[in-house]
Amino acid sequence: MSAPIIKLENVWKTYQLGKTEVNALKGLSLEIPEGAFVAIMGSSGSGKSTLLNMVGCLDSPTKGKVFLKDIDISSMPESQLSQFRGKVLGFVFQEFNLFPNLNAQQNVMLPMVFQGTPMEERKKRAEELLDMVGLKDRIAHQPSELSGGERQRVALARAFANDPEVIIADEPTGNLDSITGEKIMAFLTKLHEEEGKTLVVVTHDAKIAAYAERIVYIKDGQIVDTIY
Amino acid sequence: MDQIKEYFSLAVRNIRTRSLRSWLTVLGIIIGVFLIVSLLSLSEGLKTTINKQLQALGGEMVMVMPGGEADLMTSMMFGGSKLQREDIEAIQDAPGVDTVSVMSYTGITVRYENESKQVAISGLGPWKESVDLFSNFYGWQLKEGRWPSKGNHIVVGSYAASDLFSKEIKTGSEITVKGKKLVVSGILNSVGNQQDDSMIYMDMDTYQDITGEQKGTAAYAMVKLEEGAIENVVAAEIEDALDETRKRRSGTDDQDFSVITSEKMGEIAGTILGIIQMVIIGFASIAILVGGIGITNSMFTSVRERTREIGIMKAIGATNSAILSIFLIEAGIIGILGGLGGTILGTGLAKLVDTIGKMNPSFYLTTTVAPWMIIFALVFSFVIGCLAGYFPAKQAAKLKPVEALRRYE
Numbered sequence: 001m002s003a004p005i006i007k008l009e010n011v012w013k014t015y016q017l018g019k020t021e022v023n024a025l026k027g028l029s030l031e032i033p034e035g036a037f038v039a040i041m042g043s044s045g046s047g048k049s050t051l052l053n054m055v056g057c058l059d060s061p062t063k064g065k066v067f068l069k070d071i072d073i074s075s076m077p078e079s080q081l082s083q084f085r086g087k088v089l090g091f092v093f094q095e096f097n098l099f100p101n102l103n104a105q106q107n108v109m110l111p112m113v114f115q116g117t118p119m120e121e122r123k124k125r126a127e128e129l130l131d132m133v134g135l136k137d138r139i140a141h142q143p144s145e146l147s148g149g150e151r152q153r154v155a156l157a158r159a160f161a162n163d164p165e166v167i168i169a170d171e172p173t174g175n176l177d178s179i180t181g182e183k184i185m186a187f188l189t190k191l192h193e194e195e196g197k198t199l200v201v202v203t204h205d206a207k208i209a210a211y212a213e214r215i216v217y218i219k220d221g222q223i224v225d226t227i228y
Numbered sequence: 229m230d231q232i233k234e235y236f237s238l239a240v241r242n243i244r245t246r247s248l249r250s251w252l253t254v255l256g257i258i259i260g261v262f263l264i265v266s267l268l269s270l271s272e273g274l275k276t277t278i279n280k281q282l283q284a285l286g287g288e289m290v291m292v293m294p295g296g297e298a299d300l301m302t303s304m305m306f307g308g309s310k311l312q313r314e315d316i317e318a319i320q321d322a323p324g325v326d327t328v329s330v331m332s333y334t335g336i337t338v339r340y341e342n343e344s345k346q347v348a349i350s351g352l353g354p355w356k357e358s359v360d361l362f363s364n365f366y367g368w369q370l371k372e373g374r375w376p377s378k379g380n381h382i383v384v385g386s387y388a389a390s391d392l393f394s395k396e397i398k399t400g401s402e403i404t405v406k407g408k409k410l411v412v413s414g415i416l417n418s419v420g421n422q423q424d425d426s427m428i429y430m431d432m433d434t435y436q437d438i439t440g441e442q443k444g445t446a447a448y449a450m451v452k453l454e455e456g457a458i459e460n461v462v463a464a465e466i467e468d469a470l471d472e473t474r475k476r477r478s479g480t481d482d483q484d485f486s487v488i489t490s491e492k493m494g495e496i497a498g499t500i501l502g503i504i505q506m507v508i509i510g511f512a513s514i515a516i517l518v519g520g521i522g523i524t525n526s527m528f529t530s531v532r533e534r535t536r537e538i539g540i541m542k543a544i545g546a547t548n549s550a551i552l553s554i555f556l557i558e559a560g561i562i563g564i565l566g567g568l569g570g571t572i573l574g575t576g577l578a579k580l581v582d583t584i585g586k587m588n589p590s591f592y593l594t595t596t597v598a599p600w601m602i603i604f605a606l607v608f609s610f611v612i613g614c615l616a617g618y619f620p621a622k623q624a625a626k627l628k629p630v631e632a633l634r635r636y637e
Contacts, residue, residue, distance in 0.1 A: 058543060059630035079547040082629075086545015093633075097540045101245045113234045114545040162545065 004031035004067075005166055005198050006055055011064035013050050013221075024050040026221040027064070034165070037192050037199040039212035044204070047221040049170070052202045056168045057085050069165075086114050090159030092188075094171035096151040098143040104130060104154045105139045111161040129157035133187065149180035156187060166198040167191070173208055185211050232557075235550065239558040246530065250562060253519075253526040257566020257613070258573065260516030261605045265574025265597070267508040270581070271501060273595035278497045281421070289365055290463050291488045292319060292449040292470070311485070313444035314477070318469040324457035325466070329358040330432060330446030334439055338428065339404040340393045347392060349405065349428045351435020353446075361452055366419055373399035373414030379434050381413040387425035389415045403428075406438050463487045516608060519566060520616040523559055527620035531555070538624050539632025548625040555621030556614055563613015567606045574605070 013025040024047045032038055032055065040055075042048040053059040054066055057073050066073050068088060073081055090111075098107045108126040117125070130139055133153040143151055152172065159167055169188065173181030189211050192199045201212060209215050217225040243250045294311060311330070320328045333350035352358035359375060362368040371386060382403075389397040389412075397403070401412045410430065418425050436443050453462050467487045474484070488496075531538070538551055578595035585593045 053630045056543070058633065059628065079549060082542055082545055082547040082550075085543070091540075091543050093540075097536070099537060099540075101241045110541070111544040113231060114541075114547065114550055116231060119230060158544065 003034060003070075005034040005069055006030075006032040006200075007067040007070075008051075008054055008061075009065045009067070011054055011061040011066065013047075013054070013059070014062045024221055025054070025061070028218075028222060030055075030216065030223065032166075032198060032200060035196050035198055037189075037211070037213045038201070039209040039215045040200065040202045040218060041204060041206070041209050041215055042218040046218050048202050048204075048218050050221075051218060052168065052170055052200070055200055056089055056091060057081060083115070086111055087162050088165050090162065090164035090167045092152070092155050092159045092167065092169040092172045094174040096143070096148075096155045096175070098151055098154055098158070100143050103140050103142050104135060104146070104157075107143070107154055108157045108161055111158060115162050117162075125161065126157070129160055130154070132160075133157045148176050149183065152176060152180075152184055153187070156184070160191070164197075166200065169199070169201045171203055171205075172201065173203075173205070178207075181208070231550070232553065235554045236557055238554050239561060242530070242534075242554070242558055243561060246533075249526055249529075253522050253562050254566045254569065256519035256522035257516065257563055257609050258519075258569040260512060260519045261567050261570020261609050262573045262577075263515050263570075264509065264512035264608075265571050265601055265605050266577045266595075267512060268505065268601050269574065269578035269595040269597045270593065271505050271508055272598055272601070273578075273582070273593065274504075275498075275501050276596050277420075277594050278501070279494065289361075289490060290451040290453065290459060290466065291493070292451065292466060293486050293488065294447065295484060295486060310442070310445040310447060311449055312473075312477070314473045315470055315485070316444070316446065316449055318473045319449055319451060319466050322462065322465040322469045324454050324462035326452045326454045326457075327357045327361070329354065329361050329450045329452070330448065331358070331450065332432070332435060332439075332441060332445075332447040333427065334441075336405060336439065340397060340401070341395045343393050343395070345392055347388065347428055348423075348426060349430065349435065349438075351430055351432040351439075351441075351446075353432025353435075355431045357452075358450075361450055366424075367417075368419065369417040370414045371417045373412070376413045376431065378411075379431055380408070380410050382410045382428055382430040382434075383414045383416055384412055385416050385425040385427045385429070386418040387422055388428055392426065408434075408438055410434070459489045459491065463489050513608075516612055519609075520563075520612040523562055523613055523616035524620060526562070527555065527559055527617050528623070530558075531620045531624040534624075535627065535632045538627050539629045542627070542629035542632065551627075552621050552625040555624050556617050559613045559617020559621065560610055561613070563616070564606065564610045566613070567609030570609070571602050571605050575602070 008028060008030040010027045010029055011025050012023065012027055015022045015024055028051065030051075040048050040051060050059070054061060057066065057068055060066070060074055068084065076084065099110065102110065105123070105126045108129055109122045112122040112125065127136075127139065130136060133156050135150060135153055135157070138146060138150060143154070146154065167188065172188070173184055176184065185208060188199060188201070191197050199212075201208065203209055213228070215227045216223055217227075292311065316328060316330060319325060329352060331350060331352050333348055335346050335348050337344050338347040338349070352362075355376070359368065370383070373383075376382060384397050397412055397415070399412055399415060403410050403412065416425070432446070435441070451462070451466065453459065470485055470487070541551060575597050578597050581593050582595045
């Protein structure tokens with residue numbers, strides 16, 4: 001197996017809820033190898049969202065260490081981390097999270113703006129990506145003019161904008177009907193297989209998890225089982 | 229640079245998304261800047277007018293007024309002690325003095341065509357020299373009639389003639405003051421100052437007969453200098469002479485009079501106008517500050533509303549400084565839009581006032597829009613915008629992506 005692109009080492013995450021402390025993650029360790037397709041499964045409250053935030057370097061652990069490409073993210077200042085995250089990781093959210101006042105192409109271009117990609121290149125790449133997800137004729141549409149499936153495909157294109165090594169998807173089909181959901185999963189699988197992208201999908205849906213090569217079950221902030 | 233352009237268009241989009249709230253915020257700044265520009269242009273116009281009048285007075289005149297320089301304003305408005313006969317003689321005898329004219333004025337009830345009004349009347353003496361002096365330095369001209377030739381003849385200021393009484397005062401009309409009948413022999417042209425245009429002028433003797441003011445005294449003396457005499461030198465001579473007479477009379481050499489050259493008058497007017505301008509800038513700045521708080525408020529609301537967006541932007545690679553820039557640009561745009569709007573409206577009002585003033589001589593207001601005002605207004609509103617936006621922007625920038633994403637979930 002190749003070297004891990006994301007590594008969690010004895011990670012604890014404690015939230016202060018009023019006077020009580022809640023341990024969302026309890027000494028969890030996880031390695032995600034480059035090029036892998038991993039699904040993280042668990043019921044709500046199991047800590048899977050917290051785990052996704054750790055894997056996506058969106059949050060820092062209370063205790064323990066998170067490595068992204070062998071770099072300890074706690075050693076990086078926030079602004080550097082943002083840049084690094086924007087380059088290495090691409091996110092797909094359950095609620096699509098597109099910017100309502102930007103059209104499809106502008107949404108896809110935005111991550112490239114933050115990386116300082118020149119204008120012409122941004123435009124071209126956004127067109128290619130939207131073409132890839134089958135939305136070539138929807139390029140100038142606002143999110144409100146697109147269906148749920150189309151919006152998620154724009155979000156997919158956006159996740160790929162900076163050609164990231166890892167795609168992190170949080171319930172990517174949660175807001176879609178099953179047929180559209182399958183299409184989205186087919187896209188993701190295809191990209192993983194053809195371009196060798198590392199894929200981390202968080203879901204509570206066993207059908208979605210079934211696409212993955214490895215399923216990590218999480219309960220009460222700990223990994224209870226891993227199926228290869 | 230390319231990125232800043234991109235942030236700029238993002239900021240513009242954000243402003244457009246909440247256009248009503250943005251425009252209301254802009255309106256707050258517009259009002260502040262409008263106040264600054266219109267009031268400053270008025271006070272600047274006032275300054276120009278006063279300077280013009282002072283220049284018209286020329287360099288060869290010195291005024292003597294009762295009251296020390298410190299309470300000059302008070303004695304100008306309420307009348308201080310009078311110049312006595314020996315004071316006036318002393319002035320006349322001072323080297324470099326050509327002629328001395330004296331002047332007093334007071335408010336009194338005047339009857340005209342069965343109508344009584346409180347009017348300012350002024351006595352001038354000696355009459356002929358005074359008329360010469362006022363014509364030379366003050367622009368007196370007869371609109372109609374003739375200069376008075378008898379003691380009971382008077383001239384009436386243009387505004388007093390046309391507007392004070394319901395019936396217009398014409399040459400040859402008769403007015404009654406304290407039972408004494410006076411004949412209007414002439415009407416003056418406007419001298420460009422409503423206060424002076426509202427007065428009725430007569431010979432000092434007649435004035436003192438009517439008002440009961442002691443003969444030989446006066447409120448002011450206006451000194452015309454000999455050819456080639458130097459204003460400041462003559463002023464000093466007059467001061468010395470007056471010191472002498474006062475010392476003889478009351479045993480002190482406390483100066484209770486002021487000798488004012490046109491240069492000094494300019495200085496005094498400049499100081500007063502300076503204070504007025506400071507007060508205007510102060511008040512208008514408060515207005516802009518309130519507008520600025522409006523920006524802060526609007527931006528804080530916007531940061532709260534867009535917490536999730538900020539989280540997404542961070543997740544897809546936006547750095548703190550990128551978020552900070554976007555929000556700061558947004559606040560700056562609101563500020564500068566307000567500045568522009570306020571400047572346009574303020575300049576518009578100033579031009580309107582100016583036009584009305586030119587068309588209607590009795591409405592004597594001029595305005596001057598100086599370039600520094602526009603620059604000041606624009607820079608000030610932009611800076612206020614950025615300052616007002618700084619804290620909300622800082623708050624937005626330091627949001628952790630995970631916290632931003634978790635909100636509203």
